Amino acid sequence: MIPRIRIATLPTPIEPLSRLSAALGGPSLWIKRDDLTGLAMGGNKVRKLEYLIAEAMAHGAQTLITLGAAQSNHCRQTAALAARFGLDCILVLSGEPDTVPEGNLLLDRLFGAEVVWTKREARETVFQEVFETAWQTGRRPYQIPLGASTPLGVLGYVTAFRELEQQAFEADWMVTASSSGGTQAGLILEARRSGWKGHVLGISIDHPRRELQEKVAGLAEKASDLLGEQLLFSSVDIEVNDGYLGKGYGVMNDADAEAIRLFARYEGILLDPVYTGRAAAGMIDLIRRGSVFKAGEKVLFWHTGGTPALFAPPYSQQFNQR
Numbered sequence: 001m002i003p004r005i006r007i008a009t010l011p012t013p014i015e016p017l018s019r020l021s022a023a024l025g026g027p028s029l030w031i032k033r034d035d036l037t038g039l040a041m042g043g044n045k046v047r048k049l050e051y052l053i054a055e056a057m058a059h060g061a062q063t064l065i066t067l068g069a070a071q072s073n074h075c076r077q078t079a080a081l082a083a084r085f086g087l088d089c090i091l092v093l094s095g096e097p098d099t100v101p102e103g104n105l106l107l108d109r110l111f112g113a114e115v116v117w118t119k120r121e122a123r124e125t126v127f128q129e130v131f132e133t134a135w136q137t138g139r140r141p142y143q144i145p146l147g148a149s150t151p152l153g154v155l156g157y158v159t160a161f162r163e164l165e166q167q168a169f170e171a172d173w174m175v176t177a178s179s180s181g182g183t184q185a186g187l188i189l190e191a192r193r194s195g196w197k198g199h200v201l202g203i204s205i206d207h208p209r210r211e212l213q214e215k216v217a218g219l220a221e222k223a224s225d226l227l228g229e230q231l232l233f234s235s236v237d238i239e240v241n242d243g244y245l246g247k248g249y250g251v252m253n254d255a256d257a258e259a260i261r262l263f264a265r266y267e268g269i270l271l272d273p274v275y276t277g278r279a280a281a282g283m284i285d286l287i288r289r290g291s292v293f294k295a296g297e298k299v300l301f302w303h304t305g306g307t308p309a310l311f312a313p314p315y316s317q318q319f320n321q322r
């Protein structure tokens with residue numbers, strides 16, 4: 001048994017998107033509400049962090065250190081987790097230092113995280129430097145890589161897939177936002193292990209297809225090693241669509257905003273401007289083209305969280321303008 005500390009509120013609900021399905025006239029759409037995982041406004045990182053915090057506590061860690069964008073959901077969930085376990089938290093964030101913190105950043109501050117600002121290009125280097133300083137000053141740091149997408153973190157989505165089976169939910173497709181790759185890797189690994197015949201489609205948020213496929217395949221393999229199975233994955237096993245990258249990470253475009261609005265107005269569900277809005281925009285475009293999903297098929301959309309970013313500029317202002 002690989003140690004895991006239970007934090008998330010599980011199982012998360014599965015709900016039909018009846019009005020949205022009817023409006024789009026395509027396959028039958030369902031949603032897995034991982035925005036409701038519970039810790040500090042939820043999201044997918046909580047499932048991965050259940051495994052990482054178990055390792056951190058076993059090592060006697062006193063400080064969690066991680067990195068991300070200024071509106072990182074992963075950083076917000078890590079900061080909350082640190083507070084819950086009485087640990088210090090240092091976040092290495094790329095972006096401009098905030099004057100008035102909003103969205104996730106407001107929550108990072110509320111949870112008492114220390115923030116170190118850096119440029120995007122220097123983020124990994126600064127992350128290492130901050131770790132070394134913390135180590136040398138006796139703060140017993142535990143490093144959590146981008147998005148908690150380590151082989152151990154991937155197990156969070158192996159478990160999530162099993163949860164679906166326990167909920168007796170059958171789908172032909174799963175659609176998820178995919179960025180640091182851990183979520184998709186976990187789903188694909190357990191899909192293989194269970195012999196499921198459907199498709200796990202990752203809508204890339206910020207990477208060219210080939211790059212993300214390799215990343216996800218590598219993570220799935222290493223997670224499989226942890227489970228003692230050494231399953232092999234190659235790029236062709238990983239379904240990725242990179243047609244929705246737009247102007248890049250965190251830049252909300254019209255299609256992303258439309259998807260957010262459709263989920264809000266047809267279902268009363270809040271997506272986010274960076275990940276789920278883009279993944280939903282991709283899914284909706286593919287439905288409209290009629291090229292991927294067949295009539296009568298069941299498509300499960302993973303709501304991986306991120307809602308707090310809606311309340312931060314520039315996103316909040318972009319909605320205000322429309």
Ligand SMILES: *Cc1c(COP(=O)(O)O)cnc(C)c1O
Pocket residue numbers: 043044073074147149177178179180181182183184272275276304305306307
């Ligand atoms: C991090 C994140 C993702 C991407 O998950 P990965 O495991 O990094 O691919 C998707 N949605 C939200 C809201 C996230 O915060």
